[in-house]
């Protein structure tokens with residue numbers, strides 16, 4: 001068993017693997033240094049599962065009472081292997097205190113033509129999607145930031161784009177204006193021409209984002225008529241639903257998949273190391 005951890009800009013994403021099989025996923029808030037320590041002391045799968053699914057993530061001392069001393073001193077109790085991919089350097093530093101950790105870097109991903117500052121989450125999601133469904137592949141990651149990241153049939157980075165994600169667009173309006181409230185995203189596509197403030201914000205953010213996605217997707221298909229498109233990230237389901245209502249011909253060709261980055265991590269040599277250890 002091994003753990004995959006993706007540190008995004010909003011939260012942490014956890015995957016619990018049995019070899020190549022992804023058994024469980026968890027999303028957590030950012031965690032404390034003592035959490036890192038407790039996780040490193042977990043011996044049984046049930047302990048890992050309990051502390052990752054507890055909320056808030058303050059591990060109960062009682063979980064470890066009894067044989068904690070043995071564990072601290074024994075060299076024969078290694079921690080669960082942890083494969084880490086992070087786009088938040090301060091958080092990477094915290095998780096490097098975990099004893100059995102390996103960090104995925106761009107060098108571990110066999111895509112060609114990557115630029116040095118490309119986000120590891122983008123490269124992994126693209127690698128995971130392309131290896132699973134084939135290249136050319138365009139990944140839309142609807143997370144804190146919304147990114148497009150494409151690779152051609154030769155697994156060469158074609159390029160992409162970065163813009164504020166849905167949540168960030170809404171939050172920025174509320175934070176930087178005197179009269180705009182914090183507004184939730186609606187479950188269904190709102191009416192375009194709104195007659196109140198809340199719906200006007202929803203309409204503006206959603207319809208311009210959908211138009212932008214359509215434009216990128218059409219440009220992608222112009223370059224790669226048979227090119228595939230996968231969407232991931234915390235807002236993927238909502239966006240796929242809006243697209244289904246507004247542009248069903250695009251929605252029909254979208255692969256909606258929450259775990260692209262985990263698939264990418266599993267398909268690196270680093271994971272191979274854990275399979276063999």
Ligand SMILES: Nc1ncnc2c1ncn2[C@@H]1O[C@H](COP(=O)(O)OP(=O)(O)O)[C@@H](O)[C@H]1O
Nearest residue numbers: 008009010011142143144165166167233234235
């Ligand atoms: N339980 C949740 N907590 C936080 N964000 C959520 C949640 N469910 C959906 N979201 C949406 O997911 C987006 C963040 O996506 P995510 O992929 O988790 O971000 P990141 O990987 O960048 O940390 C936010 O814009 C938010 O709208």
Ligand SMILES: CC(C)(COP(=O)(O)O)[C@@H](O)C(=O)NCCC(=O)O
Nearest residue numbers: 008009087117118119121143144145
């Ligand atoms: C674009 C991102 C902020 C997306 O982060 P996320 O929304 O997944 O938290 C991240 O991939 C990143 O920091 N990229 C580095 C710049 C680049 O990819 O060109």
Ligand SMILES: [K+]
Nearest residue numbers: 141143144145
């Ligand atoms: K993202």
